[in-house]
Amino acid sequence: MATIKIDGLKKRYANGFEAIHGIDLDVADGELVVIVGPSGCGKSTLLRMVAGLETITEGTLSIDGTVVNDHEPGQRDIAMVFQNYALYPHMSVFNNMAYGLRNRGVGREEIKRKVADVAAILELGDLLDRKPAQLSGGQRQRVAMGRAIVRDPKVFLFDEPLSNLDAKLRVQMRIEIKRLQRRLGTTSLYVTHDQVEAMTLADRLVVMNAGRPEQIGTPMDIYTNPASMFVAGFIGSPAMNFLALERMEGGRLRLPGSEAMLAEDDGSNGAPVLGIRPEHMRTVGTAADADIVLSVDAIEPLGADTLVYGRALGQEGEIVLRLGGSHSIGEGDNLPVAFDRNHLHFFDRANGRRADVRT
Amino acid sequence: MVENRPFLTLLSHLIMIAGVAIVALPVWIAFVISTMDATDLLGGVAPLWPGDQFLENYATILFQGEQASSAPPVLLMMTNSLIMALGIAIGKIVISIISAYAIVYFRFPFRMFFFWMIFMTLMLPVEVRIMPTFKVIADLNMLNSYAGLTIPLIASATATFLFRQFFLTVPEELLEAARIDGAGPVKFFIDILLPLSRTNIAALFVILFIYGWNQYLWPLIVTTEDSYYTVVMGVQRMVAVPDADPIWHYVMTTALLGMLPPALVVLFMQKLFVKGLVEQEK
């Protein structure tokens, strides 16, 4: 059982590129922290610094209270699951799992017992004699998991472990990873760019953008209180809608073409923007009750939900609306839409941060 | 081709049979001659059917050698050839796999400079540098020794280059996974890299063994004592006897014996060899 303390960690690569500009993060014992962000934001770099595969340019990294900046990966007592699994191609499944134990001088009998235990948990019992090339993608993934688990390390590190699986298997393994992590209670860092994976797995979420953590918090906290337009747009699917607001006299803010005042500010926000999630909008009977009138240009019935895409007067971007159940809306319809007043978010487009407003 | 045309099948078989005959006929004639005695060959026409001297000829040549050219017994020459070929093949593989490992996996000053130095030796086979190499070997008192026979032929760029190319295709995550599993550089080399290179090593071994076995010029120069003669030199000496006709049935016996080990190596390593040439296990 272990804690991780990341303190002012920075990474500058040999070519001078600064991939991580400084991050602080405390991971509690047994916690699963998911690092999420778009491609190239430095997720893998951060994880690899924790693993010891990349050197730390600045800052300190402690595992269980010991500073491990200068420890070899093998001395840090961590295990990592790679995106492409990185199984040893010439070794059987058994040997793949046993290799790390052997290098640590664990006895033969104990290795046998440990591998058998883990193989039973992961349902790999019948595959122990096979080579990785003789396994399906999903089975390889399980072996990679098994190799990590069998060592009973202080920390698990996952770098997009599910992205090579098909959609169905991904959902299945996602649940299984969560269950395993709970059962073993091992402190974990999990990197993904899939926000659904991030939301469902995380005890806590780190949303990264261009080498900086934009927000750190529980998934629900980040969903309900995104600290910036970037986080708001990244977490949630379909993404949050952003609508430009006009400022009337007295700092009152409203949607262009609408009478309803949504909030007021002191004028310090450069370009106020309203953020509203697709699931926090509903259709209303008449245009008089509506906040916007959506001219529908596409409909996606998902079964349980229906996604309606369209445009509104005075708004540049496309607007998405999620309605429960199925609806008989046609393309070209003009749909009066009202917003749930409890779920309005205000941002300042000038700096992308949450805006200070009164509602 | 997956077409089913009887005429084409017949034609391709004929071509292949002709090819086999072209290669095999001289070998057959050599074998036939190696089973004759001197009188059978006086007619000047090569017979096509084996004679009855098989055991006598082979026993004489293997254990006593041909007296006329005072060549040593072929068994001794074959042992010398074997030591030389094995020394060259194993030495080249060991040296080049280790230097390729250093060049691909370690960052040290002048890394690329060393790589290109090794690469340049590709342009300097022993025939090109024979005078200076001979001088060095002579100064080191290595004439008439197995070391003198093998070491100058071991320095090899080709194999280093081959292993380097192979190592570059080994995914980096494998090294990282091994490091996390607690393997240091030596363990990674022995436990992961060597087994993965198995087919490459086998293919190289076959090629280098034959290369070493067939060396002619270098052994001719560094050996003056009979006891270090190699079989390839021996055959030549038997053909080039002064003031006499070569004793053809002994020459052929020696030639056939000299062909045997490389053929056996190819035969036994064939499976691995082909695998190493056409596919890579990853």
Ligand SMILES: Nc1ncnc2c1ncn2[C@@H]1O[C@H](COP(=O)(O)OP(=O)(O)OP(=O)(O)O)[C@@H](O)[C@H]1O
């Ligand atoms: N060895 C390196 N040298 C220089 N720059 C690098 C190196 N490795 C990564 N980078 C850069 O650092 C940045 C972060 O890379 P990183 O691999 O951490 O991204 P990531 O968030 O994991 O992205 P992805 O989701 O695509 O895996 C990228 O801009 C990348 O180009």
Ligand SMILES: [Mg+2]
């Ligand atoms: Mg990555």
